[in-house]
Amino acid sequence: MTDKIDFGTEAWIQQLMVELNNSEDYAEAAKNWEGDIYFVVEPKGSQLTEKVYMYVDLWHGKCRHAEVPDDPTKFKPEFTISGTVKSFKEVIDDGLDPMKAMLTRKLKLTGNMAKIMRNVKSANQLVHCCTFIPTNFPLE
Amino acid sequence: MWYFRSPEIVFGEDALDHLDTLQGKRAFIVTDPMMLELGFVDLVAAHLTDAGLTVGTFPDVEPEPSVQTIRTGAEKMLAFEPDWIVGLGGGSAMDAAKAMWALYENPGLDPADINPFEPLGLRRKARLIVIPTTSGTGSEATWATVLTDTAENRKLGTGSPEMVADIAIVDPALPAKMPPRLTADTGLDALTHAIEGYTCSLRNDFSDAVCLKAAQLVFEYLPRAVKNGDDAEAREKMHNAATLAGLGFGNAMAALAHSMGHSLGAIFHVPHGRAVALFLPYTIQFIQRGDAETRFHEISRFLGLPASTPDEGAISLVTAIRDLSREVGQPLSLKETLGDGVSRADFDAALDALVANAEADSVIAMGDRIPTTDEVRQLFEYAYEGKNIDF
Incomplete structure:
Protein backbone atom coordinates (compact mmCIF):
# COMPACT_ATOMS: atom_id res chain seq x y z
CA MET A 1 0.00 0.00 0.00
CA THR A 2 1.37 3.40 -0.99
CA ASP A 3 2.02 5.85 1.82
CA LYS A 4 -0.01 8.99 1.56
CA ILE A 5 1.73 12.33 1.21
CA ASP A 6 0.57 15.29 3.26
CA PHE A 7 -1.01 18.02 1.16
CA GLY A 8 0.81 21.33 1.41
CA THR A 9 4.27 19.87 1.92
CA GLU A 10 7.48 19.92 -0.08
CA ALA A 11 7.08 16.20 -0.67
CA TRP A 12 3.61 16.73 -2.19
CA ILE A 13 4.64 19.49 -4.59
CA GLN A 14 7.69 17.48 -5.65
CA GLN A 15 5.42 14.53 -6.38
CA LEU A 16 3.16 16.80 -8.44
CA MET A 17 6.20 17.81 -10.47
CA VAL A 18 6.94 14.12 -11.10
CA GLU A 19 3.34 13.43 -12.12
CA LEU A 20 3.22 16.42 -14.46
CA ASN A 21 6.48 15.50 -16.12
CA ASN A 22 5.37 11.90 -16.55
CA SER A 23 2.01 12.78 -18.07
CA GLU A 24 1.71 12.70 -21.83
CA ASP A 25 -1.81 14.06 -21.53
CA TYR A 26 -0.60 17.07 -19.55
CA ALA A 27 2.29 17.62 -21.95
CA GLU A 28 -0.16 17.65 -24.85
CA ALA A 29 -2.82 19.80 -23.21
CA ALA A 30 -0.36 22.34 -21.83
CA LYS A 31 2.06 22.47 -24.72
CA ASN A 32 1.42 26.18 -25.20
CA TRP A 33 1.23 27.13 -21.53
CA GLU A 34 3.82 29.48 -20.07
CA GLY A 35 3.29 30.61 -16.51
CA ASP A 36 4.04 29.93 -12.88
CA ILE A 37 1.51 29.43 -10.13
CA TYR A 38 1.25 29.65 -6.37
CA PHE A 39 -1.22 27.27 -4.77
CA VAL A 40 -2.04 29.12 -1.57
CA VAL A 41 -3.52 26.82 1.06
CA GLU A 42 -5.53 28.61 3.73
CA PRO A 43 -5.26 27.13 7.25
CA LYS A 44 -8.97 27.54 8.10
CA GLY A 45 -10.59 24.23 9.05
CA SER A 46 -7.33 22.31 8.91
CA GLN A 47 -4.37 21.27 10.99
CA LEU A 48 -2.23 23.88 9.27
CA THR A 49 -1.19 26.77 11.47
CA GLU A 50 -0.42 29.21 8.71
CA LYS A 51 -0.87 29.70 4.96
CA VAL A 52 1.18 27.38 2.82
CA TYR A 53 2.52 28.51 -0.54
CA MET A 54 3.25 25.79 -3.08
CA TYR A 55 5.04 26.97 -6.19
CA VAL A 56 5.12 25.39 -9.64
CA ASP A 57 6.75 26.78 -12.75
CA LEU A 58 4.94 25.37 -15.76
CA TRP A 59 6.41 25.73 -19.21
CA HIS A 60 5.18 24.15 -22.40
CA GLY A 61 3.79 20.97 -20.93
CA LYS A 62 6.50 20.46 -18.36
CA CYS A 63 7.06 21.49 -14.76
CA ARG A 64 10.45 23.20 -14.57
CA HIS A 65 10.50 23.82 -10.84
CA ALA A 66 8.40 23.07 -7.75
CA GLU A 67 8.96 24.24 -4.20
CA VAL A 68 7.32 25.17 -0.92
CA PRO A 69 9.40 28.24 -0.10
CA ASP A 70 10.09 29.30 3.48
CA ASP A 71 9.51 32.87 2.39
CA PRO A 72 6.44 33.33 0.17
CA THR A 73 7.93 36.50 -1.28
CA LYS A 74 10.63 34.37 -2.90
CA PHE A 75 8.46 33.98 -6.01
CA LYS A 76 6.13 36.39 -7.73
CA PRO A 77 4.13 34.00 -9.89
CA GLU A 78 1.79 35.03 -12.66
CA PHE A 79 -1.16 33.23 -11.03
CA THR A 80 -2.33 32.31 -7.56
CA ILE A 81 -5.01 29.80 -6.74
CA SER A 82 -6.14 30.09 -3.13
CA GLY A 83 -8.47 28.00 -1.02
CA THR A 84 -8.87 26.00 2.12
CA VAL A 85 -7.60 22.46 2.49
CA LYS A 86 -11.22 21.33 2.25
CA SER A 87 -11.71 23.14 -1.07
CA PHE A 88 -8.55 21.70 -2.57
CA LYS A 89 -9.61 18.26 -1.36
CA GLU A 90 -13.01 18.65 -3.03
CA VAL A 91 -11.34 19.35 -6.36
CA ILE A 92 -8.48 16.85 -6.14
CA ASP A 93 -10.14 14.01 -4.26
CA ASP A 94 -13.88 14.38 -4.64
CA GLY A 95 -14.26 15.26 -8.31
CA LEU A 96 -15.43 18.85 -7.96
CA ASP A 97 -14.99 20.45 -11.38
CA PRO A 98 -12.20 23.05 -11.06
CA MET A 99 -14.20 25.54 -13.12
CA LYS A 100 -17.15 25.09 -10.77
CA ALA A 101 -14.84 25.53 -7.76
CA MET A 102 -13.66 28.85 -9.16
CA LEU A 103 -17.12 30.02 -10.19
CA THR A 104 -18.40 29.39 -6.69
CA ARG A 105 -15.29 31.10 -5.25
CA LYS A 106 -14.28 27.99 -3.33
CA LEU A 107 -10.99 28.47 -5.09
CA LYS A 108 -9.96 32.02 -5.80
CA LEU A 109 -7.89 32.72 -8.83
CA THR A 110 -5.78 35.80 -9.46
CA GLY A 111 -3.81 36.58 -12.59
CA ASN A 112 -4.61 37.02 -16.24
CA MET A 113 -8.13 35.58 -16.45
CA ALA A 114 -8.27 35.73 -20.21
CA LYS A 115 -5.18 33.52 -20.35
CA ILE A 116 -6.76 31.00 -18.00
CA MET A 117 -9.96 30.96 -20.04
CA ARG A 118 -7.92 30.15 -23.15
CA ASN A 119 -6.20 27.27 -21.39
CA VAL A 120 -8.92 25.35 -19.62
CA LYS A 121 -7.71 22.06 -21.11
CA SER A 122 -4.30 22.42 -19.49
CA ALA A 123 -5.85 23.48 -16.19
CA ASN A 124 -8.01 20.34 -16.21
CA GLN A 125 -5.01 18.13 -16.90
CA LEU A 126 -3.07 19.84 -14.12
CA VAL A 127 -5.84 18.92 -11.70
CA HIS A 128 -5.97 15.42 -13.16
CA CYS A 129 -2.28 14.95 -12.36
CA CYS A 130 -2.97 16.01 -8.77
CA THR A 131 -5.42 13.11 -8.49
CA PHE A 132 -2.58 10.63 -9.11
CA ILE A 133 -0.89 11.62 -5.84
CA PRO A 134 -2.00 9.55 -2.84
CA THR A 135 -2.78 12.48 -0.61
CA ASN A 136 -3.50 12.98 3.05
CA PHE A 137 -5.43 16.21 3.49
CA PRO A 138 -4.74 17.66 6.97
CA LEU A 139 -8.32 18.52 7.85
CA GLU A 140 -9.28 19.17 11.46
CA MET B 1 -23.10 24.24 -4.26
CA TRP B 2 -24.24 25.69 -7.54
CA TYR B 3 -26.59 28.35 -8.82
CA PHE B 4 -29.49 28.65 -11.22
CA ARG B 5 -29.58 32.20 -12.49
CA SER B 6 -32.41 33.65 -14.51
CA PRO B 7 -33.78 37.02 -15.47
CA GLU B 8 -37.40 37.80 -14.79
CA ILE B 9 -38.88 36.41 -17.98
CA VAL B 10 -41.88 38.15 -19.51
CA PHE B 11 -43.14 35.98 -22.35
CA GLY B 12 -46.03 35.51 -24.73
CA GLU B 13 -48.20 37.80 -26.78
CA ASP B 14 -47.85 41.50 -25.93
CA ALA B 15 -44.93 40.88 -23.59
CA LEU B 16 -43.45 44.17 -24.79
CA ASP B 17 -46.23 45.95 -22.90
CA HIS B 18 -44.29 45.18 -19.75
CA LEU B 19 -41.96 48.02 -20.70
CA ASP B 20 -44.79 50.46 -19.96
CA THR B 21 -44.46 49.59 -16.27
CA LEU B 22 -40.73 50.33 -15.97
CA GLN B 23 -39.62 52.80 -13.36
CA GLY B 24 -36.57 54.86 -14.16
CA LYS B 25 -35.27 57.97 -15.89
CA ARG B 26 -33.12 57.18 -18.86
CA ALA B 27 -33.01 54.10 -21.07
CA PHE B 28 -30.25 53.36 -23.57
CA ILE B 29 -31.08 50.95 -26.39
CA VAL B 30 -28.21 48.90 -27.80
CA THR B 31 -29.19 47.47 -31.16
CA ASP B 32 -28.28 47.05 -34.82
CA PRO B 33 -29.25 48.85 -38.02
CA MET B 34 -31.73 46.13 -39.04
CA MET B 35 -33.79 46.75 -35.89
CA LEU B 36 -34.06 50.40 -36.87
CA GLU B 37 -35.14 49.43 -40.37
CA LEU B 38 -37.77 46.99 -39.11
CA GLY B 39 -39.21 49.63 -36.81
CA PHE B 40 -38.47 47.65 -33.65
CA VAL B 41 -36.37 50.44 -32.15
CA ASP B 42 -39.24 52.90 -32.53
CA LEU B 43 -41.64 50.34 -31.08
CA VAL B 44 -39.52 49.73 -28.00
CA ALA B 45 -38.70 53.42 -27.62
CA ALA B 46 -42.41 54.24 -27.68
CA HIS B 47 -43.06 51.86 -24.80
CA LEU B 48 -40.14 53.32 -22.84
CA THR B 49 -41.35 56.85 -23.49
CA ASP B 50 -44.81 55.85 -22.30
CA ALA B 51 -43.17 54.74 -19.09
CA GLY B 52 -41.73 58.23 -18.72
CA LEU B 53 -38.14 57.44 -19.66
CA THR B 54 -35.83 59.48 -21.86
CA VAL B 55 -34.45 57.22 -24.58
CA GLY B 56 -31.03 57.09 -26.20
CA THR B 57 -29.92 54.62 -28.86
CA PHE B 58 -26.73 53.00 -30.07
CA PRO B 59 -27.83 51.32 -33.32
CA ASP B 60 -24.40 50.34 -34.63
CA VAL B 61 -23.83 46.82 -33.33
CA GLU B 62 -22.48 44.67 -36.14
CA PRO B 63 -22.82 40.88 -36.42
CA GLU B 64 -20.18 39.28 -34.21
CA PRO B 65 -19.56 42.58 -32.41
CA SER B 66 -15.99 43.72 -32.14
CA VAL B 67 -14.22 44.83 -29.01
CA GLN B 68 -13.91 48.29 -30.58
CA THR B 69 -17.68 48.53 -31.02
CA ILE B 70 -18.09 47.66 -27.36
CA ARG B 71 -15.74 50.45 -26.36
CA THR B 72 -17.51 52.96 -28.61
CA GLY B 73 -20.95 52.02 -27.31
CA ALA B 74 -19.77 52.18 -23.71
CA GLU B 75 -18.42 55.70 -24.27
CA LYS B 76 -21.81 56.81 -25.59
CA MET B 77 -23.45 55.11 -22.66
CA LEU B 78 -21.19 56.98 -20.23
CA ALA B 79 -22.22 60.26 -21.86
CA PHE B 80 -25.94 59.40 -21.75
CA GLU B 81 -25.92 58.05 -18.15
CA PRO B 82 -28.82 55.58 -18.39
CA ASP B 83 -30.33 53.75 -15.46
CA TRP B 84 -31.75 51.11 -17.81
CA ILE B 85 -29.86 49.47 -20.65
CA VAL B 86 -31.93 47.69 -23.29
CA GLY B 87 -30.34 45.08 -25.52
CA LEU B 88 -32.61 44.72 -28.55
CA GLY B 89 -31.89 42.28 -31.36
CA GLY B 90 -30.24 38.94 -31.86
CA GLY B 91 -27.33 37.56 -29.90
CA SER B 92 -24.91 40.18 -31.16
CA ALA B 93 -26.95 43.12 -29.87
CA MET B 94 -27.71 41.47 -26.53
CA ASP B 95 -24.11 40.36 -26.04
CA ALA B 96 -22.93 43.85 -26.94
CA ALA B 97 -25.35 45.38 -24.45
CA LYS B 98 -23.98 43.15 -21.68
CA ALA B 99 -20.37 43.98 -22.45
CA MET B 100 -21.05 47.72 -22.82
CA TRP B 101 -22.87 47.60 -19.50
CA ALA B 102 -19.79 46.10 -17.85
CA LEU B 103 -17.64 48.91 -19.26
CA TYR B 104 -20.22 51.55 -18.35
CA GLU B 105 -20.11 50.39 -14.74
CA ASN B 106 -16.32 49.98 -14.87
CA PRO B 107 -14.87 52.69 -17.15
CA GLY B 108 -11.49 51.68 -18.50
CA LEU B 109 -12.16 47.97 -18.17
CA ASP B 110 -10.69 45.94 -21.03
CA PRO B 111 -13.49 43.75 -22.46
CA ALA B 112 -10.98 40.89 -22.56
CA ASP B 113 -10.72 41.14 -18.78
CA ILE B 114 -14.40 40.40 -18.20
CA ASN B 115 -14.39 37.02 -16.51
CA PRO B 116 -16.67 34.91 -14.35
CA PHE B 117 -14.28 34.67 -11.42
CA GLU B 118 -14.00 38.28 -10.27
CA PRO B 119 -16.83 40.62 -9.24
CA LEU B 120 -17.79 43.33 -11.72
CA GLY B 121 -19.96 45.33 -9.35
CA LEU B 122 -22.80 45.75 -11.83
CA ARG B 123 -26.11 47.48 -11.08
CA ARG B 124 -24.60 50.47 -9.30
CA LYS B 125 -25.57 52.64 -12.29
CA ALA B 126 -28.04 50.66 -14.37
CA ARG B 127 -30.00 47.48 -14.87
CA LEU B 128 -30.35 45.45 -18.01
CA ILE B 129 -33.35 44.45 -20.13
CA VAL B 130 -32.88 42.18 -23.10
CA ILE B 131 -35.37 41.73 -25.90
CA PRO B 132 -34.53 38.96 -28.35
CA THR B 133 -35.75 39.35 -31.91
CA THR B 134 -34.45 35.98 -33.06
CA SER B 135 -35.23 32.58 -31.56
CA GLY B 136 -32.01 30.81 -30.84
CA THR B 137 -29.13 32.64 -29.26
CA GLY B 138 -30.42 32.34 -25.71
CA SER B 139 -28.36 35.37 -24.79
CA GLU B 140 -31.45 36.81 -23.11
CA ALA B 141 -31.08 34.14 -20.41
CA THR B 142 -27.31 33.77 -20.02
CA TRP B 143 -24.39 35.62 -18.49
CA ALA B 144 -22.19 34.92 -21.48
CA THR B 145 -21.09 37.34 -24.14
CA VAL B 146 -19.27 36.49 -27.34
CA LEU B 147 -17.19 39.27 -28.85
CA THR B 148 -14.78 39.28 -31.76
CA ASP B 149 -11.17 40.19 -31.34
CA THR B 150 -10.53 41.52 -34.83
CA ALA B 151 -6.81 41.88 -34.14
CA GLU B 152 -6.43 38.18 -33.44
CA ASN B 153 -9.29 37.04 -35.73
CA ARG B 154 -10.92 34.97 -33.03
CA LYS B 155 -14.04 34.92 -30.90
CA LEU B 156 -13.73 36.03 -27.32
CA GLY B 157 -16.23 34.04 -25.29
CA THR B 158 -16.49 35.43 -21.82
CA GLY B 159 -18.96 36.77 -19.28
CA SER B 160 -19.81 37.12 -15.65
CA PRO B 161 -22.67 35.70 -13.60
CA GLU B 162 -23.57 39.32 -12.81
CA MET B 163 -24.34 39.87 -16.47
CA VAL B 164 -27.58 37.91 -16.42
CA ALA B 165 -30.21 40.46 -17.41
CA ASP B 166 -32.73 41.73 -14.90
CA ILE B 167 -35.60 41.31 -17.32
CA ALA B 168 -35.94 39.31 -20.54
CA ILE B 169 -38.89 40.15 -22.74
CA VAL B 170 -39.68 37.18 -24.93
CA ASP B 171 -42.36 38.51 -27.25
CA PRO B 172 -43.16 36.21 -30.19
CA ALA B 173 -44.18 39.11 -32.41
CA LEU B 174 -40.55 40.15 -32.78
CA PRO B 175 -39.09 37.06 -34.47
CA ALA B 176 -42.14 36.67 -36.71
CA LYS B 177 -40.42 38.51 -39.57
CA MET B 178 -37.33 36.32 -39.59
CA PRO B 179 -36.67 34.81 -43.02
Missing part, protein backbone atom coordinates in the same frame (compact mmCIF):
# COMPACT_ATOMS: atom_id res chain seq x y z
CA PRO B 180 -36.57 30.99 -43.24
CA ARG B 181 -32.78 30.70 -43.34
CA LEU B 182 -32.34 32.83 -40.22
CA THR B 183 -35.14 30.90 -38.52
CA ALA B 184 -33.29 27.66 -39.26
CA ASP B 185 -29.87 28.97 -38.21
CA THR B 186 -31.11 30.34 -34.92
CA GLY B 187 -33.43 27.42 -34.18
CA LEU B 188 -30.60 24.94 -34.56
CA ASP B 189 -28.48 27.12 -32.31
CA ALA B 190 -31.15 26.63 -29.64
CA LEU B 191 -31.06 22.89 -30.20
CA THR B 192 -27.28 22.86 -29.80
CA HIS B 193 -27.58 24.80 -26.56
CA ALA B 194 -30.15 22.32 -25.28
CA ILE B 195 -28.11 19.23 -26.14
CA GLU B 196 -24.74 20.56 -25.01
CA GLY B 197 -26.31 22.04 -21.88
CA TYR B 198 -27.73 18.64 -21.01
CA THR B 199 -24.48 16.78 -21.61
CA CYS B 200 -21.72 19.15 -20.48
CA SER B 201 -19.74 18.76 -17.30
CA LEU B 202 -21.58 21.45 -15.30
CA ARG B 203 -25.05 20.03 -16.01
CA ASN B 204 -27.44 19.91 -13.09
CA ASP B 205 -31.04 18.97 -12.33
CA PHE B 206 -32.36 22.46 -12.96
CA SER B 207 -30.62 22.95 -16.30
CA ASP B 208 -31.54 19.40 -17.35
CA ALA B 209 -35.24 20.17 -17.10
CA VAL B 210 -35.18 23.21 -19.36
CA CYS B 211 -32.75 21.62 -21.82
CA LEU B 212 -34.99 18.63 -22.43
CA LYS B 213 -38.10 20.76 -22.91
CA ALA B 214 -36.22 23.09 -25.25
CA ALA B 215 -34.98 20.20 -27.40
CA GLN B 216 -38.48 18.78 -27.63
CA LEU B 217 -39.92 22.14 -28.72
CA VAL B 218 -37.24 22.63 -31.38
CA PHE B 219 -37.81 19.21 -32.94
CA GLU B 220 -41.56 19.79 -32.96
CA TYR B 221 -41.83 23.40 -34.03
CA LEU B 222 -38.72 24.43 -35.98
CA PRO B 223 -39.81 22.80 -39.27
CA ARG B 224 -43.17 24.56 -39.00
CA ALA B 225 -41.58 27.93 -38.25
CA VAL B 226 -39.22 27.57 -41.21
CA LYS B 227 -41.89 26.43 -43.64
CA ASN B 228 -44.44 29.04 -42.63
CA GLY B 229 -43.17 32.13 -40.88
CA ASP B 230 -46.74 33.18 -40.18
CA ASP B 231 -47.37 30.09 -38.02
CA ALA B 232 -47.85 32.01 -34.79
CA GLU B 233 -47.88 28.96 -32.57
CA ALA B 234 -44.60 27.68 -34.01
CA ARG B 235 -43.03 31.13 -33.66
CA GLU B 236 -44.07 31.40 -30.04
CA LYS B 237 -42.91 27.88 -29.16
CA MET B 238 -39.55 28.44 -30.86
CA HIS B 239 -39.11 31.75 -29.06
CA ASN B 240 -39.78 30.01 -25.76
CA ALA B 241 -37.51 27.11 -26.73
CA ALA B 242 -34.63 29.47 -27.36
CA THR B 243 -34.97 31.10 -23.96
CA LEU B 244 -35.36 27.73 -22.21
CA ALA B 245 -32.24 26.46 -23.95
CA GLY B 246 -30.46 29.64 -22.96
CA LEU B 247 -31.41 29.05 -19.33
CA GLY B 248 -30.19 25.48 -19.72
CA PHE B 249 -26.74 26.00 -21.14
CA GLY B 250 -26.39 29.31 -19.34
CA ASN B 251 -26.63 27.52 -16.03
CA ALA B 252 -24.51 24.59 -17.16
CA MET B 253 -22.17 25.23 -20.08
CA ALA B 254 -21.73 24.66 -23.77
CA ALA B 255 -19.18 22.20 -25.10
CA LEU B 256 -17.14 21.00 -28.05
CA ALA B 257 -19.55 21.92 -30.88
CA HIS B 258 -19.50 25.48 -29.61
CA SER B 259 -15.72 25.69 -29.45
CA MET B 260 -15.49 24.45 -33.05
CA GLY B 261 -18.38 26.63 -34.17
CA HIS B 262 -16.88 29.75 -32.61
CA SER B 263 -13.63 29.02 -34.36
CA LEU B 264 -15.29 28.49 -37.71
CA GLY B 265 -17.37 31.63 -37.32
CA ALA B 266 -14.36 33.78 -36.52
CA ILE B 267 -12.39 32.62 -39.56
CA PHE B 268 -15.01 31.92 -42.23
CA HIS B 269 -17.83 34.09 -40.85
CA VAL B 270 -20.38 31.29 -40.89
CA PRO B 271 -23.47 32.32 -38.87
CA HIS B 272 -23.15 31.10 -35.31
CA GLY B 273 -26.16 28.79 -35.22
CA ARG B 274 -25.34 27.17 -38.52
CA ALA B 275 -21.75 26.62 -37.41
CA VAL B 276 -22.43 25.04 -34.02
CA ALA B 277 -25.28 22.88 -35.30
CA LEU B 278 -23.14 21.64 -38.17
CA PHE B 279 -20.57 20.27 -35.73
CA LEU B 280 -23.06 18.89 -33.21
CA PRO B 281 -23.62 15.44 -34.80
CA TYR B 282 -19.86 14.98 -35.21
CA THR B 283 -19.10 15.94 -31.61
CA ILE B 284 -21.86 13.64 -30.33
CA GLN B 285 -20.29 10.76 -32.27
CA PHE B 286 -16.84 11.68 -30.97
CA ILE B 287 -17.94 11.92 -27.34
CA GLN B 288 -19.98 8.72 -27.58
CA ARG B 289 -16.88 6.84 -28.73
CA GLY B 290 -14.98 7.86 -25.58
CA ASP B 291 -14.72 6.04 -22.28
CA ALA B 292 -17.00 8.26 -20.20
CA GLU B 293 -20.65 7.58 -19.52
CA THR B 294 -22.74 9.79 -21.74
CA ARG B 295 -26.31 11.06 -21.65
CA PHE B 296 -27.30 11.45 -25.28
CA HIS B 297 -29.56 8.42 -24.98
CA GLU B 298 -31.52 10.15 -22.23
CA ILE B 299 -32.35 12.97 -24.64
CA SER B 300 -33.35 10.44 -27.27
CA ARG B 301 -35.56 8.64 -24.81
CA PHE B 302 -37.26 11.90 -23.85
CA LEU B 303 -37.87 12.61 -27.52
CA GLY B 304 -39.29 9.15 -28.12
CA LEU B 305 -36.40 8.00 -30.29
CA PRO B 306 -34.89 4.50 -30.15
CA ALA B 307 -32.52 4.40 -27.19
CA SER B 308 -32.36 0.95 -25.70
CA THR B 309 -28.61 1.42 -25.16
CA PRO B 310 -26.42 4.53 -24.85
CA ASP B 311 -24.93 3.84 -28.28
CA GLU B 312 -28.31 3.39 -29.92
CA GLY B 313 -29.58 6.55 -28.24
CA ALA B 314 -26.62 8.58 -29.47
CA ILE B 315 -27.03 7.25 -33.01
CA SER B 316 -30.74 8.06 -32.91
CA LEU B 317 -30.02 11.58 -31.76
CA VAL B 318 -27.42 12.16 -34.48
CA THR B 319 -29.84 10.86 -37.09
CA ALA B 320 -32.66 13.04 -35.78
CA ILE B 321 -30.46 16.15 -35.80
CA ARG B 322 -29.33 15.48 -39.35
CA ASP B 323 -32.90 14.81 -40.49
CA LEU B 324 -34.04 18.05 -38.88
CA SER B 325 -31.13 19.99 -40.38
CA ARG B 326 -31.91 18.65 -43.83
CA GLU B 327 -35.62 19.37 -43.39
CA VAL B 328 -34.90 23.02 -42.62
CA GLY B 329 -32.36 23.34 -45.41
CA GLN B 330 -29.14 23.31 -43.45
CA PRO B 331 -25.82 21.87 -44.62
CA LEU B 332 -24.50 18.64 -43.13
CA SER B 333 -20.83 19.01 -44.00
CA LEU B 334 -18.34 21.81 -43.70
CA LYS B 335 -17.64 21.63 -47.43
CA GLU B 336 -21.33 22.23 -48.09
CA THR B 337 -21.40 25.02 -45.50
CA LEU B 338 -18.47 26.90 -46.97
CA GLY B 339 -19.70 26.49 -50.54
CA ASP B 340 -17.83 27.00 -53.76
CA GLY B 341 -16.23 30.22 -52.61
CA VAL B 342 -13.90 28.35 -50.26
CA SER B 343 -11.68 25.67 -51.80
CA ARG B 344 -10.19 22.66 -50.05
CA ALA B 345 -6.86 24.47 -50.23
CA ASP B 346 -8.40 27.47 -48.45
CA PHE B 347 -9.74 25.17 -45.77
CA ASP B 348 -6.39 23.42 -45.36
CA ALA B 349 -4.63 26.75 -45.10
CA ALA B 350 -6.98 27.78 -42.29
CA LEU B 351 -6.88 24.47 -40.45
CA ASP B 352 -4.11 25.36 -38.00
CA ALA B 353 -5.96 28.50 -36.99
CA LEU B 354 -9.28 26.65 -36.76
CA VAL B 355 -7.72 24.12 -34.40
CA ALA B 356 -5.87 26.72 -32.33
CA ASN B 357 -8.99 28.86 -31.92
CA ALA B 358 -11.12 25.89 -30.91
CA GLU B 359 -8.54 24.82 -28.34
CA ALA B 360 -8.40 28.33 -26.90
CA ASP B 361 -12.15 28.29 -26.31
CA SER B 362 -12.85 27.41 -22.70
CA VAL B 363 -15.91 25.27 -23.46
CA ILE B 364 -13.77 22.73 -25.29
CA ALA B 365 -13.03 21.18 -21.90
CA MET B 366 -16.66 20.96 -20.81
CA GLY B 367 -17.73 17.75 -22.50
CA ASP B 368 -17.48 14.13 -21.45
CA ARG B 369 -14.53 13.63 -23.81
CA ILE B 370 -11.88 16.29 -24.28
CA PRO B 371 -10.13 16.05 -27.65
CA THR B 372 -6.40 16.26 -28.18
CA THR B 373 -5.06 18.72 -30.71
CA ASP B 374 -4.85 15.99 -33.33
CA GLU B 375 -8.42 14.94 -32.62
CA VAL B 376 -9.67 18.52 -33.00
CA ARG B 377 -7.92 18.64 -36.36
CA GLN B 378 -9.49 15.32 -37.36
CA LEU B 379 -12.91 16.52 -36.26
CA PHE B 380 -12.63 19.52 -38.56
CA GLU B 381 -11.40 17.32 -41.41
CA TYR B 382 -14.17 14.75 -40.96
CA ALA B 383 -16.78 17.49 -40.71
CA TYR B 384 -15.40 19.04 -43.89
CA GLU B 385 -15.91 15.80 -45.78
CA GLY B 386 -19.13 14.88 -43.97
CA LYS B 387 -17.65 11.61 -42.67
CA ASN B 388 -18.96 9.86 -39.61
CA ILE B 389 -16.52 9.97 -36.72
CA ASP B 390 -14.67 6.68 -36.29
CA PHE B 391 -12.01 7.62 -33.73
